[in-house]
Amino acid sequence: MTPTPASAERTLRRGYVLTVLGLLAVTAVYVLAICYTPVEVRQGPAQKIFYVHAPSAWGALVAFVLVGISSILYLWLHDTRLDLFAASSAEVGIAYSLVMLTTGPIWGKTVWGTWWTWDARLTLTLFLFFLFVGYLALRAALHDRGERARFSAVVGIMGLLLVPFIHLSVYLFRTLHPQPILLKPSSPSLPPEMLRTLMVGMAAFTLLYVGFVTVRYAMAQLADLREGDADAV
Amino acid sequence: MGDGIRLALAVAAKDIRLELRSRTALLSAVVFAALVLVVFNFARDPTAISAMDLAPSVLWVTFAFGAVVALNRAFTVERENAALDGMLLAPLPRSALYLGKLLANLVFVFVVEAVTLPLFVLFFNVSLGHAWPGILGVTTLATIGFVSVGTIFSAMVVRTRFAELMLPVLLLPFMVPPLVGAVQCTARLLAGRPLSEMLGWLRLLTLYDIVFVTLCTLAFPAVVDE
Numbered sequence: 001m002t003p004t005p006a007s008a009e010r011t012l013r014r015g016y017v018l019t020v021l022g023l024l025a026v027t028a029v030y031v032l033a034i035c036y037t038p039v040e041v042r043q044g045p046a047q048k049i050f051y052v053h054a055p056s057a058w059g060a061l062v063a064f065v066l067v068g069i070s071s072i073l074y075l076w077l078h079d080t081r082l083d084l085f086a087a088s089s090a091e092v093g094i095a096y097s098l099v100m101l102t103t104g105p106i107w108g109k110t111v112w113g114t115w116w117t118w119d120a121r122l123t124l125t126l127f128l129f130f131l132f133v134g135y136l137a138l139r140a141a142l143h144d145r146g147e148r149a150r151f152s153a154v155v156g157i158m159g160l161l162l163v164p165f166i167h168l169s170v171y172l173f174r175t176l177h178p179q180p181i182l183l184k185p186s187s188p189s190l191p192p193e194m195l196r197t198l199m200v201g202m203a204a205f206t207l208l209y210v211g212f213v214t215v216r217y218a219m220a221q222l223a224d225l226r227e228g229d230a231d232a233v
Numbered sequence: 234m235g236d237g238i239r240l241a242l243a244v245a246a247k248d249i250r251l252e253l254r255s256r257t258a259l260l261s262a263v264v265f266a267a268l269v270l271v272v273f274n275f276a277r278d279p280t281a282i283s284a285m286d287l288a289p290s291v292l293w294v295t296f297a298f299g300a301v302v303a304l305n306r307a308f309t310v311e312r313e314n315a316a317l318d319g320m321l322l323a324p325l326p327r328s329a330l331y332l333g334k335l336l337a338n339l340v341f342v343f344v345v346e347a348v349t350l351p352l353f354v355l356f357f358n359v360s361l362g363h364a365w366p367g368i369l370g371v372t373t374l375a376t377i378g379f380v381s382v383g384t385i386f387s388a389m390v391v392r393t394r395f396a397e398l399m400l401p402v403l404l405l406p407f408m409v410p411p412l413v414g415a416v417q418c419t420a421r422l423l424a425g426r427p428l429s430e431m432l433g434w435l436r437l438l439t440l441y442d443i444v445f446v447t448l449c450t451l452a453f454p455a456v457v458d459e
Contacts, residue, residue, distance in 0.1 A: 153455065
């Protein structure tokens with residue numbers, strides 16, 4: 001199905017609705033984090049940043065993996081929509097990784113006593129950010145649409161494969177970051193209120209991601225259609 | 234298969250011949266690497282930090298910078314007079330073209346490293362002693378890793394306006410695993426540690442080479458074919 005201006009406008013409106021819903025959900029996370037969840041005994045109020053930090057890290061990771069997957073699919077199917085989706089996901093991913101990289105040190109300074117440490121997870125997420133930057137910089141520097149799509153797909157796939165290597169190479173150093181508390185073999189080691197808030201946070205940030213990407217994707221489609229018009233003239 | 238290797242060697246030979254005739258890129262990369270070493274020498278306080286503590290990282294940062302400069306030339310020569318189009322019209326498998334380019338780039342980067350290493354020994358008063366076969370091996374492993382990625386990226390960035398700027402932005406994150414591994418191995422080699430302490434890093438370097446040489450060979454057609 002080729003996008004028409006009307007269908008792109010529809011997608012855009014849907015994206016706006018999702019974004020508003022996502023923003024409301026994020027507000028709810030703030031309220032829950034401040035009013036509902038108990039204050040952590042050892043970390044104090046600083047721990048509450050976790051309900052923003054962990055979901056944004058999750059969002060950045062999801063965005064990154066989806067860029068990689070849609071890049072693989074693009075090189076296989078050559079569907080422009082996949083390329084536009086990858087670009088949109090990368091742009092939202094860069095915003096999420098910025099949130100993650102700013103909230104992390106704020107927490108780290110109070111709890112660890114240092115803004116930054118070269119721990120495996122921190123380094124990994126920093127490189128996630130650099131890869132997003134490189135990916136988008138390359139896109140911005142290329143003018144031919146086909147070329148832009150193919151080149152950025154290659155970078156997207158290579159980035160996906162680079163991440164495990166960075167993790168492996170930094171993991172050989174000692175790690176300071178809190179160990180996984182949610183996705184681990186035994187049951188999550190969080191009090192139920194904290195766990196619930198975290199889950200709401202994850203859901204809210206995921207919804208916001210979907211909203212942002214939908215808006216960005218529709219805008220890319222509209223821009224593409226305009227460009228196509230210009231080519232026809 | 235044998236044909237592919239022959240063609241790859243022909244591409245590499247063409248590149249090396251071209252470079253030997255002009256020598257501009259190679260010479261500037263070598264001089265650049267030497268300058269980086271000199272700058273590093275002034276950047277440390279010799280009374281506070283011993284040369285040995287700093288030496289492995291200095292060596293590898295210099296290698297990395299030299300490699301980026303050397304890699305920038307790989308496809309700029311093909312852009313002039315649309316030379317790349319000529320190569321693409323030739324009955325040449327894309328994988329052979331990539332491997333040929335990779336081989337030529339490896340030769341360039343090895344030359345830069347071969348000049349830098351003695352200068353490094355001289356400037357930093359490091360004695361390689363019995364470590365040099367190990368250093369040679371580690372250098373080969375790490376260089377293959379980042380040059381394989383650099384080769385495909387240099388083919389992409391020549392299509393952009395700021396190729397010389399874009400290459401390091403894209404490539405440096407990909408240089409991290411090989412560089413970290415190489416620095417760790419070099420430090421242990423210079424300190425005369427047993428091989429068992431480097432095994433994890435050597436595995437990482439080897440795995441990186443296998444994964445990225447394969448991936449870049451497979452992805453290269455997407456970069457050059459319309």
